[in-house]
Amino acid sequence: MTALMPEIRDSAVARVNPIAKLAVAVVISLTLLLSIDVVSASVALVLVGILLFWSGLDARQFWLRTSPLWLAAPFAGLTTVLYGEDSGALLFEWGLVSVTEGSLGLGVSITLRVLAIGLPSIVLFATTDPTDLADGLGQILKLPSRFVLGGLAGMRMIGLFIDDWRALGQARRARGVGDAHVLIRLGTQAFALLVLAIRRGSKLATAMEAKGFGSDIPRTWARPSTFGGPEIVLISIGLVIAAAAVTAAVLAGTWNFILD
Template sequence: MTGLIPAVRDSAIARVNPVAKLAVAVLISVTLLLSIDVVSASVALLLVGILLFWSGLDARGFWLRTAPLWLAAPFAGLTTVLYGEDSGAVLASLGFATITEGSLALGVAITLRVLAIGLPSIVLFATTDPTDLADGLAQVLKLPSRFVLGGLAGLRMVGLFVDDWRALGQARRARGVGDANFFARFCSQAFALLVLAIRRGSKLATAMEAKGFGSDLERTWARPSTVGRPELLLVLIGAGIAGVSITAAVLAGTWQFILA
């Protein structure tokens, strides 16, 4: 796991096979999508928050990685409050939108649900090295190696794109190109980055093809990807979070199966 910082690399969750992390994220997400209520989302968010203590992320790393989610969740809830289905007593009328007890409760439930679904997904994969994920997808889930290795190569290029964007910006500023108009500078620089990405992708594809990555023969792998007790324990914890959330909502009488 060379792509992770030492504190994260040595954490309990980081040592678990990425396939198990993927299974837990999917399990919790599917469970929370079955109903839109406050109780199940609140319970799941609380239990997931306890689980995240073993991720190895410090406070700065956690907030940096989850910042978009903390911005998107309230926005999704506010949109639901303003434009969601009206039910119950009217709390406020803004002319263009009406806030009722039902839309307010639905907005809170949506906010909590977005957080409960997004937080474990972000943090679990923040503790996953891309190479380990590719090994797990190919060896455990038996996905096509060409697809897995192509995705891994593309993921490894993300860091280079950031460096390329910075270098392009510095070069254009040194030549005095596009400084007067931010929108024009952004569009032209984005087009230059797209051209550079296509060229690099073509060269990378040719190099991988020359090294036999496109062969139909069964591949061998430098590092075996296995599942054992830690993976089983993490999946059981994820199943427990999903089960407790559903049980709490059913006992509280708030569970509403959306497919019913």
């Protein structure tokens, strides 16, 4: 993975310590997982949408990074509508498929909840440099440096995997073996990428061990990771979003605590 683009790195959200972004994503996600209702998910989604204006992502970057979520959320909701638990008046029925008022409301709630949980997580971490995240995990959360640096090295390899996949496809086509059935081609190419990834991972692990990354001696960090006012403000905003979503659902009478 490469460093953030200048327009993203200079945004207000990108300058906040990644640990604060992680805390906000966890707070919002856990809150929305406590209830399945339209009101809490809608309120959280609207407030999160306002917060995303300070992420630094332009429209094209936003839609590209969140496109899988926009496809997955309606699919999850549609599945719930068609095959979820029936309750209320029957709206549509065909064979094993039945749509009732209850399943329709549940499907809408699931769709909104997936969006409200996924959007802040995707956008917040799209504005996070992997090295900054590793610095925060090691210095603020005090996680083992061996684990943190190993994870950082793996994240840095993602960009290379994309290049390797493209190069493998071109090489197979040049040898005349890239015209097989699409599923066969994907399977064989994925296996080749797996072998390449294992070899590269072994070499990388050996190199890191040789450079002392596996030592038990407490290590120093090149860049200090600070946690101050901007981080507290962002976490406070996350708490306000979670509290507003719960309060609105309780006042509207739609709060449905899943553990009851």
